[in-house]
Amino acid sequence: MSFIGLQDQKKGGPWDVPAAYKSKKAPASTAQSVNLGKMLWAKHCKSCHGNNGLGDGPKAASLKTSPGNFKAAEFQGQPDGAIYYQSFVGRDEMPNFEKKVVDEEERWALVHFIRTLK
Amino acid sequence: MLTKLADMKRIISLIFLLVGFLTFAWAQEETVEETVVEKDKPVRSPFESGYLIDQQTSVIKVPKTLEFVIQHKFGTVENGRSDLWGIYAPGANIRLGLNYVVAKNLQAGWGITKKNMYNDFNLKWTLLEQTRQNTIPVSVTLYGNVAIDSRSKKIFEEQQYWHSSDPDGVHTLHEYRWSQRLSYFSQLIIGRKFGEKLSLQAGASFSHYNLVDHTGDHDKIAAHLGGRFKFSPQSSLLFNFDLPLKIKNISEQREWTNHPKENLALGWEISTSTHAFQIYISAADGIVPQDMVMFNQNDWKNKGLCMGFVITRLWNF
Numbered sequence: 001m002s003f004i005g006l007q008d009q010k011k012g013g014p015w016d017v018p019a020a021y022k023s024k025k026a027p028a029s030t031a032q033s034v035n036l037g038k039m040l041w042a043k044h045c046k047s048c049h050g051n052n053g054l055g056d057g058p059k060a061a062s063l064k065t066s067p068g069n070f071k072a073a074e075f076q077g078q079p080d081g082a083i084y085y086q087s088f089v090g091r092d093e094m095p096n097f098e099k100k101v102v103d104e105e106e107r108w109a110l111v112h113f114i115r116t117l118k
Numbered sequence: 119m120l121t122k123l124a125d126m127k128r129i130i131s132l133i134f135l136l137v138g139f140l141t142f143a144w145a146q147e148e149t150v151e152e153t154v155v156e157k158d159k160p161v162r163s164p165f166e167s168g169y170l171i172d173q174q175t176s177v178i179k180v181p182k183t184l185e186f187v188i189q190h191k192f193g194t195v196e197n198g199r200s201d202l203w204g205i206y207a208p209g210a211n212i213r214l215g216l217n218y219v220v221a222k223n224l225q226a227g228w229g230i231t232k233k234n235m236y237n238d239f240n241l242k243w244t245l246l247e248q249t250r251q252n253t254i255p256v257s258v259t260l261y262g263n264v265a266i267d268s269r270s271k272k273i274f275e276e277q278q279y280w281h282s283s284d285p286d287g288v289h290t291l292h293e294y295r296w297s298q299r300l301s302y303f304s305q306l307i308i309g310r311k312f313g314e315k316l317s318l319q320a321g322a323s324f325s326h327y328n329l330v331d332h333t334g335d336h337d338k339i340a341a342h343l344g345g346r347f348k349f350s351p352q353s354s355l356l357f358n359f360d361l362p363l364k365i366k367n368i369s370e371q372r373e374w375t376n377h378p379k380e381n382l383a384l385g386w387e388i389s390t391s392t393h394a395f396q397i398y399i400s401a402a403d404g405i406v407p408q409d410m411v412m413f414n415q416n417d418w419k420n421k422g423l424c425m426g427f428v429i430t431r432l433w434n435f
Contacts, residue, residue, distance in 0.1 A: 036162075042351030044391040099180050099434035100391050103159070 009066040015091070017082045024081030027105075029112040037113025040106060044097060045087075053117040065093050076118040083111050160247035164257060164311040166354065167394035168217065168225070168242070169428050170344045171383040172402060172410060173358045175319065176244045176257035176309050178225045182435040185217040187229070189405050191426035194416055204424055213405040223247070229406075235268040236301075236406045248310055255310065257319075262304040265406050274298055274329070298329035303408035305342070318345040325408035333375050337368045340411040346387065356385040356396060362411050381410050382418040396428040 027033075041049075048063065050056040053070030060067050068075060075083075088107055090096045101107055165175035169187065179185065193207020201207045215229030215238075223244040230237050240263035248257045274294045302325065309319030321342035330336055344358035360381040364374060385398025401418035402410040416422030 039351040043389060047390065096434075097391075099183070102180055103162070105159075106162070 009063060012065045012068060012092075012094075015082065015086055017085045021081045021085035021089070022079055024084055026080035026084070026108050026111055029115065033105075033109040033112045034116055036106065037109035037111070040101060040110045041113050044100060045110075053114065063093050067094075070114055070117045073118075076115070080108075080111055080115075083114055084108070087111065087114070158249040158251040158253040161250055161311045164248065164309060164317045165346055166387060166389035167396070167428075167430055169394070169396065169430060170319070170346065171356055171358050171385045171396055171398045171426075171428065172360065172381060172400055172405070172407070173319075173321070173342060173344045174242060174259070174261045174305070174307060174407075175344070176247070176259040176307060178223050178242060178244050179219050179432060180434070181219050181221055183219045184433045184435065185227075186431045186433075187213075187215040187217065188429045189213040189215070189426070190428075191400065191403060191405060191424045194403070194422055194424050195399075196421035209403060211403055211405055217242075230268075231405050231409075233404060233406075233409065236265045236409070237268050238263045238265040238406050240264075257307075257309045259307040259309070260305070261307065263302070263407070265301045265303070265408065267299040267301070301325070301327040301406075301408050301412075303406070303411070305407070307342070315348045316345065317348075319343070323407065323411065325411045327408065327412060330412075333371070334412070335369050335371060338378070338408075338411050339363050339365055339368065352388050352390065354387045354389075356383075356387050356398065358383045360402070360407075360410055362414075376415065378410075378412055378414045379417050379422070381414055381416075382423075392432045394428070394430045397425075398427065399423045399425055 046057055047059045048055070048057045048067045049070065050060065050067075055067035055069055057067070070076070084107060086094065087110060088097045088101065101110065163177070165177045168175055168177045168179070168185070169189075189212065191211045193201065193204035193209040195203040197204070197207065211231065211233045213229050213231040213236075215227055217225050217227035217240075219225050225242045227240045227242070228238070229240070240261065242259065242261045244257060244259045246254050246256070246258040248254055271294060303323060305321050305323035307319050307321040309317060311317040319342075321344075323340045323342060325338045325340065327334075327336055340360055340362045342358065342360050344356075346354040346356045348354040358381070362378040362380065364377060379401065381400060381402040383398050383400035383402075385396050385400075387394060387396045389395070401416045401422050401424070402414040403416055403424060404410040404413060416424070
């Protein structure tokens with residue numbers, strides 16, 4: 001039996017985000033979209049990424065790769081389209097959420113909420 | 119005779135109201151399609167899951183979603199702490215099921231239940247979804263199943279049963295036929311989400327058993343009401359109420375001696391990305407809907423409540 005501690009987690013390498021996603025333009029953020037994004041965050045993201053995007057959710061400790069810190073300037077410095085790609089297309093331990101969050105408006109609402117975490 | 123006529127009038131009025139309502143909903147959709155260019159989208163998550171304790175909701179996940187469901191009911195709370203309010207009672211009922219979304223808003227499922235070893239095959243079709251701009255004000259869902267009582271043949275052979283063709287007072291032992299194992303349930307559900315927190319649904323169902331004992335009816339119509347109040351992003355309070363109706367026109371009994379009792383259920387739901395957990399108390403010991411409508415003898419007003427839970431797990435392909 002083995003346990004993975006937070007200290008044993010490897011840092012995820014750089015993301016290879018396709019240009020089509022990088023150049024995606026987010027619709028304007030509104031209080032309503034941020035609130036919707038917050039609801040979706042609680043349902044789909046919080047268990048790994050934690051309440052505030054610090055990567056300290058209850059399931060985070062069982063991951064081999066750190067979920068990262070969404071407050072970090074490195075993360076927040078990415079274009080909206082890159083965050084969109086990372087959130088919904090995913091890779092490795094970050095699951096694909098395209099069939100869980102099917103509405104484009106909801107996907108951008110989640111990106112809007114993630115932007116408020118900085 | 120006058121009572122029968124009045125009952126018939128009521129049923130006919132109900133059918134007309136229903137048809138009129140559906141026509142109105144369709145007409146609304148057609149009118150708006152002509153004038154509004156942008157498509158009105160369906161409302162977000164009227165319910166978090168396709169299950170509302172003992173009922174179905176309008177929710178059908180995206181095509182190619184597989185759902186595994188565990189429905190578990192403990193015994194009634196009537197014996198108090200001696201059997202931990204039914205949790206350690208011997209009368210638990212369990213259903214394990216699989217549902218697959220074959221096309222948009224169309225789901226097919228199969229389940230097997232401990233009570234009577236029902237194997238049920240079901241279909242759910244949400245033919246109308248409520249939209250955000252109110253172009254379609256309600257969701258309309260059809261649900262139906264056929265269940266096979268898969269217990270030993272011996273149980274059927276030993277059972278003396280009555281048939282509607284028997285003369286009054288004569289209870290004949292009939293030959294076993296496989297079709298006696300079958301029962302059916304069909305339901306129309308109309309639901310509406312009121313704001314972000316409250317969703318309500320009402321339904322009418324028709325249940326039929328090919329074989330019942332001499333005190334029962336083969337057919338039963340029931341009314342259903344259910345709802346949820348979402349009080350946090352992941353948590354909701356749930357309720358449902360199922361009322362088997364006493365309709366003389368479709369009954370084979372002069373007097374009802376053991377008419378099925380209504381089912382009341384109250385629960386708490388926690389939903390995540392791939393799971394829904396519902397913990398509840400409910401009167402009916404059955405899980406297959408026609409069993410609840412036809413056979414429930416637990417009285418929720420007299421300690422006839424069971425604790426239970428529903429767990430769903432989703433996979434997308």
